[in-house]
Amino acid sequence: MSILLAYPLTARAAGGRDIFLHGVGEAAACSACHGEAGEGQPDAGFPRIAGLDAAYIEEQLKSFVAGTRKDDTMTPIANALPEADRAAVANYVSGLNPPLAASEAKQDKDGIAKGAELATHGNWPKGLAGCGQCHGPGGIGVGTAFPKLAGQSAAYIEKQLNDWKTGNRTNDPLALMAGVAKRLDDDQIKAVAAYYASRNPDGTAAAEAKEPAQ
Amino acid sequence: MTDGKPSAGEWLVGLIFIGLAVLVGYSLPHKSDMARFADNGDQPVAPAKAVQKAAPASGVEKGQPAAKTAFTPPDDSKIPDDDFGKMVKLGQAIFHDTQANAKEFVGNDLQCSNCHIDRGRLANSAPLWAAYVAYPAYRSKNDHVNTFQERLQGCFRYSMNGKAPPFNDKVLVALESYAYFLAQGLPTGDTKVAGRGYPALAKPANFDFQKGEQVYQAKCALCHGADGKGQKAADGSTVFPPLWGPRSFNWGAGMGSINNAAGFIKANMPLTQGNSLSDEDAWNVAAFLDSHERPQDPRFTGSAAGTRKKYHDSRMSLYGTKVGDTVLGEHSPPSSTVP
Numbered sequence: 304m305s306i307l308l309a310y311p312l313t314a315r316a317a318g319g320r321d322i323f324l325h326g327v328g329e330a331a332a333c334s335a336c337h338g339e340a341g342e343g344q345p346d347a348g349f350p351r352i353a354g355l356d357a358a359y360i361e362e363q364l365k366s367f368v369a370g371t372r373k374d375d376t377m378t379p380i381a382n383a384l385p386e387a388d389r390a391a392v393a394n395y396v397s398g399l400n401p402p403l404a405a406s407e408a409k410q411d412k413d414g415i416a417k418g419a420e421l422a423t424h425g426n427w428p429k430g431l432a433g434c435g436q437c438h439g440p441g442g443i444g445v446g447t448a449f450p451k452l453a454g455q456s457a458a459y460i461e462k463q464l465n466d467w468k469t470g471n472r473t474n475d476p477l478a479l480m481a482g483v484a485k486r487l488d489d490d491q492i493k494a495v496a497a498y499y500a501s502r503n504p505d506g507t508a509a510a511e512a513k514e515p516a517q
Numbered sequence: 518m519t520d521g522k523p524s525a526g527e528w529l530v531g532l533i534f535i536g537l538a539v540l541v542g543y544s545l546p547h548k549s550d551m552a553r554f555a556d557n558g559d560q561p562v563a564p565a566k567a568v569q570k571a572a573p574a575s576g577v578e579k580g581q582p583a584a585k586t587a588f589t590p591p592d593d594s595k596i597p598d599d600d601f602g603k604m605v606k607l608g609q610a611i612f613h614d615t616q617a618n619a620k621e622f623v624g625n626d627l628q629c630s631n632c633h634i635d636r637g638r639l640a641n642s643a644p645l646w647a648a649y650v651a652y653p654a655y656r657s658k659n660d661h662v663n664t665f666q667e668r669l670q671g672c673f674r675y676s677m678n679g680k681a682p683p684f685n686d687k688v689l690v691a692l693e694s695y696a697y698f699l700a701q702g703l704p705t706g707d708t709k710v711a712g713r714g715y716p717a718l719a720k721p722a723n724f725d726f727q728k729g730e731q732v733y734q735a736k737c738a739l740c741h742g743a744d745g746k747g748q749k750a751a752d753g754s755t756v757f758p759p760l761w762g763p764r765s766f767n768w769g770a771g772m773g774s775i776n777n778a779a780g781f782i783k784a785n786m787p788l789t790q791g792n793s794l795s796d797e798d799a800w801n802v803a804a805f806l807d808s809h810e811r812p813q814d815p816r817f818t819g820s821a822a823g824t825r826k827k828y829h830d831s832r833m834s835l836y837g838t839k840v841g842d843t844v845l846g847e848h849s850p851p852s853s854t855v856p
Contacts, residue, residue: 424636427638431789432789445749448739477790482789
């Protein structure tokens with residue numbers, strides 16, 4: 304049974320790599336913006352997609368087509384990508400695990416500390432759960448519906464939270480993120496974004512990890 | 518306390534409440550029922566005054582705190598920088614990550630903060646400050662006066678499906694210190710403070726398990742899984758707690774009583790969307806999740822029927838009743854599964 308299943312999966316994954324690196328038809332290569340290994344371009348706001356859950360990635364591609372996510376770059380690409388190829392690309396990207404992409408952004412230590420508190424414990428008098436209560440400790444992600452936030456681009460996280468706030472993005476299950484984003488003020492959004500951008504993809508502190516080498 | 522014989526004062530509060538309830542459209546559960554339900558309850562049923570104050574006003578925005586509460590516990594910044602403060606911080610850490618900080622007493626995948634949201638601070642989520650000032654108290658659950666530490670032991674024995682830390686064990690001292698810290702400013706004996714326990718919803722004539730399952734699959738399964746087993750992160754830590762099965766709370770826990778589960782769900786679920794479910798949906802989904810098998814009641818008398826008669830003789834508990842082809846409690850996974 305497992306052998307029978309493994310063959311088509313392997314074949315799809317190879318197709319996924321090809322599409323990721325070179326595109327297919329009118330759909331541009333993912334790597335052009337998301338990097339050769341899906342590490343993203345954090346300062347430009349192109350998200351790190353490496354290591355995200357495959358079902359989550361596929362769902363996002365569907366959402367761009369459905370219009371529940373809107374983006375000038377991604378909407379046309381998702382529409383051009385043949386439906387049958389979504390799973391292969393998603394599987395390939397899901398298996399990538401490059402190091403964090405370099406960022407020129409100066410680390411905002413106060414923002415990171417404030418973001419860490421909010422991400423871990425929330426602000427319940429305002430009805431805010433800690434991000435980690437759904438996205439896992441350190442934002443490492445949980446299952447297919449709660450993506451990894453650790454190591455994500457701060458500019459990207461800020462944009463998504465603001466998109467939920469304004470209704471530009473509406474593909475969140477149970478409208479959970481819309482509810483949360485509407486209770487966050489601009490400083491809190493910047494703080495949680497700075498916090499998750501300061502983490503390694505495994506949830507550990509990126510800055511701390513470098514310290515022993517200095 | 519509502520789990521003993523009601524005092525004259527409690528009757529008076531009840532009578533005043535009936536008057537208020539007519540005005541605001543809520544009905545007071547029968548006192549005799551409340552006492553009976555509390556027999557199974559890990560959490561005492563919220564007193565009438567708290568219900569009246571905590572009940573959501575019409576037009577409350579989905580997910581917003583239900584109502585202003587009479588008490589706000591002190592901020593973390595007020596934790597003193599001394600030996601007592603260290604104990605408070607340990608208690609807080611146990612609340613946040615019970616698995617890591619009290620693991621020798623824990624036999625399932627739950628955390629204190631799963632049922633006591635915001636590390637025991639949140640009103641209508643059985644806040645620690647309201648419990649602290651209510652003890653020592655008589656509890657019909659074990660038919661004697663319980664100290665606060667004994668009450669905490671009950672959480673480990675039932676809700677955490679573990680074993681009770683010995684009196685004055687560091688875990689209990691830390692939790693007691695943290696509870697004392699949170700309760701500062703609240704009068705001792707204020708058992709009617711708004712936000713205590715979980716809101717008591719007006720009881721329905723019956724439960725609709727099928728509707729409950731529909732609500733579960735639509736609103737709960739996203740996080741807790743279609744099979745109720747919860748979800749873990751890649752590092753193995755439980756993020757969404759299991760609601761039934763061998764890694765959840767056992768049959769002796771308060772959440773195994775449908776009224777407690779319904780009150781908690783109504784006020785707090787889905788997380789960040791409290792008060793979004795109708796009372797009917799909260800009751801039905803609570804009945805659905807409490808109609809599944811879970812670890813045995815540690816007070817098991819040798820038979821499910823006997824244990825039901827002694828500890829679960831209420832329509833708020835499905836223990837010892839037939840659900841599908843099995844009688845709940847006859848094939849329960851073991852209790853107190855501390856590694």
